[in-house]
Amino acid sequence: MAFPRNQWYVAAYGSEVGDGLLARTICGEPIVFYRTRDGRPVGLADRCVHRRYPLSASHRDGDRIVCGYHGFTYDPDGVCVAVPGQRRVPRTARVPRYHVVEQDSLIWVWIGDDDKADPAAIPRAPWLDSPDYVTVRGMEPLAARYELLVDNLMDLSHETYLHAGYIGTPEVAATPITTEVDEEAGVIYVSRRMKDAECPPFYAKSTGIEGRIDRWQDIEYHPPCLYLLHSRIAPTGVEPGPDGDDSRACHAEIVYAITPETETTTHDFWMVARDFALDDEEVSAFLAESNRTVVLQDVEALNLLEKVIAAEPEGYQELSINIDTGGLAARRMLQRMTAR
Ligand code: FES
Numbered sequence: 001m002a003f004p005r006n007q008w009y010v011a012a013y014g015s016e017v018g019d020g021l022l023a024r025t026i027c028g029e030p031i032v033f034y035r036t037r038d039g040r041p042v043g044l045a046d047r048c049v050h051r052r053y054p055l056s057a058s059h060r061d062g063d064r065i066v067c068g069y070h071g072f073t074y075d076p077d078g079v080c081v082a083v084p085g086q087r088r089v090p091r092t093a094r095v096p097r098y099h100v101v102e103q104d105s106l107i108w109v110w111i112g113d114d115d116k117a118d119p120a121a122i123p124r125a126p127w128l129d130s131p132d133y134v135t136v137r138g139m140e141p142l143a144a145r146y147e148l149l150v151d152n153l154m155d156l157s158h159e160t161y162l163h164a165g166y167i168g169t170p171e172v173a174a175t176p177i178t179t180e181v182d183e184e185a186g187v188i189y190v191s192r193r194m195k196d197a198e199c200p201p202f203y204a205k206s207t208g209i210e211g212r213i214d215r216w217q218d219i220e221y222h223p224p225c226l227y228l229l230h231s232r233i234a235p236t237g238v239e240p241g242p243d244g245d246d247s248r249a250c251h252a253e254i255v256y257a258i259t260p261e262t263e264t265t266t267h268d269f270w271m272v273a274r275d276f277a278l279d280d281e282e283v284s285a286f287l288a289e290s291n292r293t294v295v296l297q298d299v300e301a302l303n304l305l306e307k308v309i310a311a312e313p314e315g316y317q318e319l320s321i322n323i324d325t326g327g328l329a330a331r332r333m334l335q336r337m338t339a340r
């Protein structure tokens with residue numbers, strides 16, 4: 001399958017992994033996730049070595065999983081420690097164990113060669129579990145290839161058309177972008193800085209700012225999985241101080257984890273962390289509802305696009321313009337990662 005391998009992917013939110021057995025397919029690999037009694041998240045191949053019964057449909061005995069079909073019993077390293085009807089456990093009775101790391105409230109899994117996993121290479125999103133921010137989040141299944149979601153998120157001019165009345169205003173599509181690619185670090189930056197712009201309902205209602213705003217959208221994409229949108233909203237004319245102090249602005253850190261499920265389906269994890277109205281539960285509920293609506297608007301559009309692409313012959317020639325610079329850079333980087 002055409003995925004960048006030897007990469008870390010977000011498999012779940014930390015809060016999803018607990019006493020239960022969570023089944024999730026990542027880059028075509030079925031995995032079962034759970035948490036040991038001492039709190040460690042575990043990921044094992046979700047196929048019993050005996051007759052392939054999904055371990056996620058089985059049950060736990062302490063930190064072990066007992067296969068629900070004939071009882072092969074696995075420890076958290078994937079080693080089979082008991083089989084029915086005989087004392088001797090075959091030496092090869094084990095299921096692959098994945099490297100799993102919990103960081104910034106996310107459960108990351110390594111897809112690739114076992115000996116190449118380096119947890120230090122996982123990109124950070126510290127807002128998600130910082131006491132200075134409040135985060136709302138969700139995950140929507142997408143019936144489209146992950147590349148379409150990358151395209152979508154790298155070019156926010158679509159907000160004006162697809163998300164009018166939520167986050168889109170005329171200024172988004174009308175303002176040119178700047179794009180920078182850091183090949184060494186493997187990061188793509190796309191910035192759009194809007195001055196004296198209309199405040200969309202998403203921010204007017206949540207920040208309480210009345211009137212026009214200066215709105216910055218600074219994208220930082222760490223292919224393949226982590227997408228950060230640093231969003232700065234302030235009444236027009238409120239600039240960061242010369243020392244960089246920007247405490248009079250509102251900040252929303254919008255995070256997406258783009259995780260391929262199969263070649264044509266994707267886990268679309270979305271999070272909105274904010275440093276304003278921290279104690280206001282109504283703002284949390286509003287942002288959660290609004291962002292979910294926005295994500296579903298994208299999901300609907302991308303699901304439609306996937307059907308179009310699946311039905312047409314290879315080699316369709318797209319036409320790209322300036323707004324696509326970031327998306328094209330991301331495609332090139334992903335292609336290189338996939339070929340490696
Ligand atoms: S399939 Fe798991 S024990 Fe038989």
Ligand SMILES: [Fe+2]
Pocket residue numbers: 152158159162163294298
């Ligand atoms: Fe969108």
